[in-house]
Amino acid sequence: MxxxxxxxxxxxxxxxxxxxxxxxxxxxxxxxxxxxxxxxxxxxxxxxxxxxxxxxxxxxxxxxxxxxxxxxxxxxxxxxxxxxxxxxxxxxxxxxxxxxxxxxxxxxxxxxxxxxxCQDGINIVAGTGSIAYGERQGKTGRAGGWGEVFGDEGSAYWIAVQGLALFSHMSDGRAPKGVLHQRIVEALSLGNDLDLCQRIMGPAAMGRSEIAALAGLVSRAAADGDTGANAILASAAHELAALAISLRTTLSFPPEERVPLSWSGGVLLQEPLVRNAFAKIVDDTGLFALAEPLHxxxxxxxxxxxxxxxxxxxxxxxxxxxx
Missing domain, CATH: 3.30.420.40 (ATPase, nucleotide binding domain)
Incomplete structure (x- = not known):
């Protein structure tokens, strides 16, 4: 043109x-x-x-x-x-x-x-939501991205919701109280633990992006040794790796080919605990060649x-x- x-x-x-x-x-x-x-x-x-x-x-x-x-x-x-x-x-x-x-x-x-x-390979998006997209020889495909209600595993929203669930378990004794409990109390200015229900589901409920931002509390709690928070991040890494493995099959990459695999979104760019675990999982399969994002x-x-x-x-x- x-x-x-x-x-x-x-x-x-x-x-x-x-x-x-x-x-x-x-x-x-x-x-x-x-x-x-x-x-x-x-x-x-x-x-x-x-x-x-x-x-x-x-x-x-x-x-x-x-x-x-x-x-x-x-x-x-x-x-x-x-x-x-x-x-x-x-x-x-x-x-x-x-x-x-x-x-x-x-x-x-x-x-x-x-x-x-714009070259053949797969990218994992893990931001507010999560999804995988890839191309191979003109064929396109996606995996995940089903939304926050029943999908978006490994995303910031998903991590935050898992963290809120862990908070509820810590609150009523189903799980030992770790660092995450107090972090959520302080971040949301909760007078008592049940105030969380109003903050998340009440008339002035937090929006999707606001809830997703709570993923940072989970990450910081994990870095400070909260075992429950660490388990959430490990699970997120497995969920994101599963997207890549599934999409590789969908796009019919040959078994012997190490498929270029990159990532975008705040979870994989800014959360080393998730990114490092994700990288190890996919690298151990021998099916991918990890590629730092170009742009x-x-x-x-x-x-x-x-x-x-x-x-x-x-x-x-x-x-x-x-x-």
Whole structure:
């Protein structure tokens, strides 16, 4: 493309949404940040509003109109999982851009594209939620990402919920009181332990991202020797490794091939107890070649937009990113 040399990637997450725009050389020309675009938490109207804000901020920095964007990839949380909502998101993105040079997909693609530079292999996302995405010779696949109600194992939200469950066991004597108990009391300013119910489930209940942030309490308690907290992090590592192993089979990698495996999201990037245990589990299988992330997911989304621009976006569709 010549007249349209900007490529925008939108990495929607459970806590924030990053907009990264690059030129034809891959140089970052503009960035913007908004809150989460997880429509299940904030609703469609607010999701679209935040997408509009981000695109407008990018165009403002570059002094262009959306029509000057050569291609845009919207990586959105939970996209591909609701046959009613997906077309609405797709139409909203068309409306705010005013052209057809875009694709909506799941934000898992941004993590993979950034970590592996759009090359074949698997990426594990472990942030507010968790999911695995990979590609092999044009075939795409995912594992996990079923949401916080009955899935997202190994994610920050999952770790936090396991920690809250452990707190309840510590409180009523089903488990010995470890460091985690007092950490939660202090962090949530609990007058008594049962106040936790109101904080999590009451009229002014904590949101998804707020609950996920409590995972840090579990990590710090584990680092200070809380055996129950340590067990939660070990379990998280096993759950994330299981995603990689399952997806490797789905994508039909040959048994002898050591598949490039990378990661993104705060749990694996910022929690060494989880990352080191995860790395050991997958390395011991002999099935993977661990690869340090090349780029952040936001940049990955922009790289993916650039790739789509040069392939015409023809073989890519929302359904292609769902197994």
């Amino acid at each position: 010549t007249e349209h040399t900007y490529f925008l990637g939108v990495d929607g997450g459970g806590s924030k949404t990053e907009f990264v725009c690059i030129d034809a050389t891959g140089t970052i020309k503009a960035r913007a940040l908004t809150g989460t675009t997880y429509h299940l938490e904030i609703g469609m109207n607010e999701t679209v509003s935040r997408l509009e804000q981000g695109v407008a901020a990018i165009c403002g920095q570059l002094d262009i109109q959306p029509d000057a964007l050569g291609f845009v990839f919207f990586g959105l949380p939970a996209y591909g999982e609701d046959s009613v909502i997906d077309p609405q998101l797709h139409a909203a993105c068309r409306s705010l851009l005013g052209h057809e040079r875009y694709l909506c997909g799941n934000d898992m693609v941004c993590g993979w594209a950034g970590s592996l530079g 952040a997911p936001g940049y990955g989304g922009a790289l993916y937009a650039k790739r789509l621009a040069h392939t015409g976006g023809g073989r890519f569709s929302a359904s292609a990113h769902k197994v």
